[in-house]
Amino acid sequence: METVADNGLGGMTIIVATLLVGMVFAVLPLPDFVPAELGFLRPDWVAMVLVYWLIALPHRVGIVVAWVTGLLVDVLLGSLLGQHALAYVAIAYIALNLYQRLRMFTVWQQALVLFALLGLNQLINFWVESIAGDAHWRMWYLLPALAGAFLWPWVFLFLRAVRRRLVVM
Amino acid sequence: MAGFAALSVLLMFVDHVTDWLDKSRAAMTVAVTPVVVIADLPNRSARGLTEMLSSRDDLRRRITELESELTLFKVKTEKMAALAAENNRLRDLLGSAAKLQDNVLVAELIGVNPDPEEQEVVIDKGLVDDVFVGQPVLDSRGLMGQVVEVSRYTSRVLLISDQEHSVPVQVLRSNLRLIAQGTGIDQKLELQHVNSTADIRVGDQILSSGLGNRFPVGYPVGVVDQVVFEPGKPFAEVAASPTAQLDRSRHVLLVFTESRTPEATAFNSGGSDGNSGR
Structure with missing residues (x-):
């Protein structure tokens, strides 16, 4: 199949498109026959897509992209403006420092790091919520991070296939 | 990084304490509205599909049911309107403000x-x-x-x-x-x-x-x-x-x-x- 080779605007379009797909997954309503409690397992898809691009193309996707994405997620979820932005900037900073090592890891080792990153993401969100409102820490706040870590290999393989097929550089 | 983190914190503070950011939030919401609409598509198409697959008889039965229900509600509303008018007249006699529709x-x-x-x-x-x-x-x-x-x-x-x-x-x-x-x-x-x-x-x-x-x-x-x-x-x-x-x-x-x-x-x-x- 003919691929669209490019490293300019088109590449960014694909990155943005994957982030938007992540956002769709983030707000996808659960069907009625599924218990609402299952929502506690929903991983932060946007953060996972973001981490993939941070590792794969750190020269294109950096702190700024993370911050803007975070702001859009804040608007999407109705959280305080800046809450997800802060969390994403924090995980972007760590991912950008570790990307060379992360590339050497096997997917499951990466998943372990992902658990830490997504856990930090949850933690920052919880901190903000507890300062601004009254949230109580419950262990299930880490469930999305766990779910995210388990789903990471598939997200990783899928996004890598997308990147290679569409030659995003 | 520190700059963006600080900016986020500042934004959150302003958003929490004031309503200055409500306009910009509303503008950005328009930008992400397609995401919400797309996320709703599976649900929506599932409903469309059930509607398409339901038989003519089913639909006809539903229409009859809804029509009879509608008649029932119409009668009730007429009664309600009369009662509301009466109620307002009585309230008027008592000197209290009329109830609003x-x-x-x-x-x-x-x-x-x-x-x-x-x-x-x-x-x-x-x-x-x-x-x-x-x-x-x-x-x-x-x-x-x-x-x-x-x-x-x-x-x-x-x-x-x-x-x-x-x-x-x-x-x-x-x-x-x-x-x-x-x-x-x-x-x-x-x-x-x-x-x-x-x-x-x-x-x-x-x-x-x-x-x-x-x-x-x-x-x-x-x-x-x-x-x-x-x-x-x-x-x-x-x-x-x-x-x-x-x-x-x-x-x-x-x-x-x-x-x-x-x-x-x-x-x-x-x-x-x-x-x-x-």
């Missing part, structure tokens, strides 16, 4: 907050339809919640079952006035500060009391399903289940009370009532 606008649900802790939904009506912050939202059975955020084409509705939401209510049987607070994921209401001598029983209907000027008077809010008097505690624990189908309703009604048209709201916004927004 409520107008409603039908809206459709297009999204729910993915966080199960937060009881919020997104509807497909916004500023262009004159929706305003604080507007009461009903479904066909009772009170659902209130609008907390409006953008151009969509708005966000906080349900009465959210932990940060309270409604001033009264018990239909005894006229006892109370506050019903949401409890989050179990979609129950908790009636607060009920005296242990209060006249309240399981099965009591609770209606919105209209105190606080946010919700209109007399819409069903819930039914009391548990009353526990524990000796030694100052208040009884009373739980109610909401009458509205908070997790089922696809169609909701936005209420426009004559006295609370957008202009009037702008005039006395920041209303000092017990209802929370954020």
Whole structure:
């Protein structure tokens, strides 16, 4: 199949498109026959897509992209403006420092790091919520991070296939 | 990195303390509206599919059913109109203000907050339809919640079952006035500060009391399903289940009370009532 080779605007379009797909997954309503409690397992898809691009193309996707994405997620979820932005900037900073090592890891080792990153993401969100409102820490706040870590290999393989097929550089 | 982190913190502070950012948030919401609409597509197409697959007979039966229901409701409404007119005449005799008619606008649900802790939904009506912050939202059975955020084409509705939401209510049987607070994921209401001598029983209907000027008077809010008097505690624990189908309703009604048209709201916004927004 003919691929669209490019490293300019088109590449960014694909990155943005994957982030938007992540956002769709983030707000996808659960069907009625599924218990609402299952929502506690929903991983932060946007953060996972973001981490993939941070590792794969750190020269294109950096702190700024993370911050803007975070702001859009804040608007999407109705959280305080800046809450997800802060969390994403924090995980972007760590991912950008570790990307060379992360590339050497096997997917499951990466998943372990992902658990830490997504856990930090949850933690920052919880901190903000507890300062601004009254949230109580419950262990299930880490469930999305766990779910995210388990789903990471598939997200990783899928996004890598997308990147290679569409030659995003 | 530190700069962006600081900027985020600053934004959050400003957003939490003031409403300066509401305009920009509304503008950005328009940008992400397609995401919400796309996320709703599977649900929507599933419903479309069931409709397509249902047989002619089924549809015909449904139409007949709905028509007979409609006739029934029409008769009831006529009776109601007569009663409302009579009621207003009597109120006039007593020298109290006439009750106002409520107008409603039908809206459709297009999204729910993915966080199960937060009881919020997104509807497909916004500023262009004159929706305003604080507007009461009903479904066909009772009170659902209130609008907390409006953008151009969509708005966000906080349900009465959210932990940060309270409604001033009264018990239909005894006229006892109370506050019903949401409890989050179990979609129950908790009636607060009920005296242990209060006249309240399981099965009591609770209606919105209209105190606080946010919700209109007399819409069903819930039914009391548990009353526990524990000796030694100052208040009884009373739980109610909401009458509205908070997790089922696809169609909701936005209420426009004559006295609370957008202009009037702008005039006395920041209303000092017990209802929370954020």
